[in-house]
Amino acid sequence: MSGRHGEEGLGLVTTQRAVVATPEDPLRLARGGVLEHVEVAYETYGTLSPARDNVVLVAHALTGHAHAAGHHGDPTRRGWWDSMIGPGRPVDTDRFFVVSPNLLGGCQGTTGPSSPDPRTGRPYGPDFPELETTDLVAVHRRLLDVLGIGPVHAGVGGSMGGMQVLQWLADEPGRVHRAVLVAATARLTAENMGFSAVAREAITSDPDFHGGRYAEHGVIPARGLKVARMLAHLTYVSAEGLEAKYGREGIESYLQAQGDSFLERFDANTYLVLCRLLDRFDPFADPAFAARVASGGPEVLALSFTSDWRFGTAHSAYLVERLAAAGLPVEHVELASAWGHDSFLLDPPGYHARVAAFLARAVG
Template sequence: MPTAEGSLGFTRTERAVLFTGDDPLVLAGGRRLGPVEVAYETYGTLSPERDNAVFVCHALTGDAHAAGHHGDPGRVGWWDNLIGPGKPLDTDRFFVICPNLLGGCQGTTGPTSPDPHTGRPYGLDFPMLQMTDFVTVHRRLLEHLGIDRLRAAVGGSLGGMQVLQWAVDAPEQVRDAVVVAASSRLTAQNIAFSAVAREAIMRDPDFSDGRYAENGRPPHLGMAIARMMAHITYLSEEAMTEKFGRRLQGDEPAGSRMGLGVDFQVESYLNHQGETFLDRFDALSYLYLTRVMDYFDPFADPAAVERIADGGSRFLVVSFDSDWRFDTAHSRRIVRTLEHAGVPTSFREIRSAWGHDSFLLRPPGYHETIEAFLDGAAR
């Protein structure tokens, strides 16, 4: 059974214009957006009955490239360990779809896309988004692919929040909902971390009121700081200790090299994370997408919970015990609300030392739980 990483081989990002100026996307906030182009990938084959589609929703800085590789077999998609022949999202059985989300910067229309009214990038004229807007675009993509109903929707972190919103907006369309390391409502501390990241970006002189794309000088200072700080919250304290401890860079004794720069290995790691982020992510997308998370609070509306209950979706909620970005209390809250409404819900807290990032890894029991849930759903 070919279960090695990258077993899907070469995969490719497709693009589709799903909304146009004449047929715009009507956002929850009331504004209209068109054209909207969406980048997406698919893996596996859609069954003749069109009943084996599994939709994957990515996290904050993810993209459409979830599995396989784009030419370099050493660099596979971000969820390649989950998606492929014989893997939990088994491409021998499922037709897996993963789009870059609305407001993103990796192929789907976002704040750096050209505003058709001006020909310039939208910048801060891009409309504010809500979680439901992501789902509206995802549903249009399904329509484009000729699929009525999903066998499953699966997502981690912000991806899990999209899955939850989908079950609110169109529960009849989602048979099985897999919500991993997510939240139905950020805490003040969650919001605080994102707020400081946004401030770092917007206060960067190079942010230029969101017009940096035009002068080719993005707010690298703010972006690097935002990413470094975020990375602290993605790893557990335990994982950081195991990975870096108090080890210094190089071999010299501490006293001989003490300075204000990169002395400790953990500093080198954070700097590296900050730098590599600059090449692959956009500052405005970071602002818009984090804000969507801050405002997300679907259970504030009792009717939303009723809609899920009436719709017949079945849930798997997964948390990781060392995740302190969205700790298990966030997942328990989702589970409690769903169960209270009579929604069939499985919950599993997975032991893992790796904090929030665990949803991208393979701690024991995690993939097995998803596989068993989807298998159980099949019966």
Template sequence: VYICHALTGDAHAAGYHEGADRPGWWDNLIGPGKPIDTNRWFVVSSNLLGGCSGTTGPSSIDPETGRRYALDFPLLSIADFVTVHRRLGQHLGIAGWAAAVGGSLGGMQVLDWALTHPEEIDNAVIVAASSRLTAQNIAFSAVGRHAIMRDSQFHGGRFHEHGASPDRGLSVARMMAHITYLSDAAFAEKFGRQAQRQELSRNFGVDFAVESYLEYQGQRFLSRFDALSYLYLSRAMDYYDAFADEGALDALVADPVNTLVMSFDSDWRYSTKDSRRIVRHLEGAGVPTTFREVQSPWGHDSFLLELEPYHATIHAFLDRAWERR
């Protein structure tokens, strides 16, 4: 089973890696007896092309110049991500996958894999994803990139050479993104109008708990993510349009992949409407497709949480895949 990670994820999908103080980002989903049951399935996850956790990206050294690629790195596509996943499988001697599974940007990769090389995967699980970003989502990404590129420490993307880093811009980009990952109900439940301290300062500092949370998320992000990777990966998402080409479904129609599409009712980043668009295209082409909308108050981040209906649906889908093998 191949796991495709989201925008700011990495290959550490489950379990504890050496030196890590926390389990992988999908540890509640992957493991013995869990929906992706490692007593049954051998699980592979890798870092995205263009990311900053090991696979070549814009902050890697260009062997031709000895300098970091920076903005000379080529723009990427979802198809490029899938190409690298496929090359890894070939390197490992794996001719085909029982399933490809991903949430958010990971789900977009799974969709693209199913559309372009369906002969390589038997089952696809697409969670909280979209076949194309809405204008609103493109706008969110644009503001995040704007914050990074207008940071005085960005230096035209050559900030490493200046011993600098656009930390303020990257932190703001992450703060804004986090707002889109939670629903209004989730913010109300977690924070409400709770003050950060007993007495409000009545100035422009951090007075509310939600402000403190966003500050923390922004600062924490700086230690594990690269500003250039954020630019490149978010831009790849903007350009993706799975069904734009007239023959987009031809390969999948010829070699159908059993597909599960899931959404969460409070996710306004990649809404149920986005998931239903995927389902409509797949079902219209005769692709065997299962759809499930899960009720959850936690918004887009629900795909990372241990929610019984969500996990039970994936468990049942992969149980059927096991029986068909």
């Protein structure tokens, strides 16, 4: 996928780190845990305006990371949302200052289960505290504070990234002026949770899982993690997309390769913590949630894709309806795409233009 105007995209970028919680200023978590040391890995693209009013916050999905755009040395290996972010692209780095952090509980630079527990010096592993989406937002709010950023022009996220942006709107009403929620959900279905349960079973029943203490045994639950990733991929792509891209002959080796490459970059305990958080995510169960979002008066664009059977149009329609009931009109567009849930990472017709137009509007 190339940029809309054929630009080259961003060049070399680097991942930075910030400390956002310390023993003097610990992070108290929604479910009761406390983290006395939290680091955040993040990247920024573009230039912060003198008025500090051109910030776009990008929130990544379950297995994403801070490296959303540009490259780390090899120009052919680009960040996960390079088609969306860059000069002249929908999240236009000629205009916006983009902040892209890794999430709390992650395994790619931000504090998570594979980070050392300050009390023991060893990885937290299964002792990492349970998280809610509001904790992820709290860490990124602290990051923006550290960076000296107040109001946010827009929050943009796909899938679980969209869920974080939605949570932002309630947790600090008015700070994020616009939100783009792509292929997001406010509540997993029983089927979504079922696939999650199978993936968790594969990981936790792997003899190398050791109750989450695999690091202490010098192993990883590779078999289970591979099965989990192969399965997840099937839910990210539509049947029609699988047929067109891989076909009957190619599907097995494609899934095998996806599963194998995942092992090199992802931590099983992170997967479990985030999957449990997703299973519990149901913010509209709190009657005050929608009203808090509405009180900030954000402009919200929800986008969904026709062939997405993970968080398809019904998911977006549900959150749009809940917000509308609280008096906040939300623009919802369903886009035609054959690529299933993964469409949010690609460039189906109309998608990038919609995002570009929405972000380009003057701040209200």
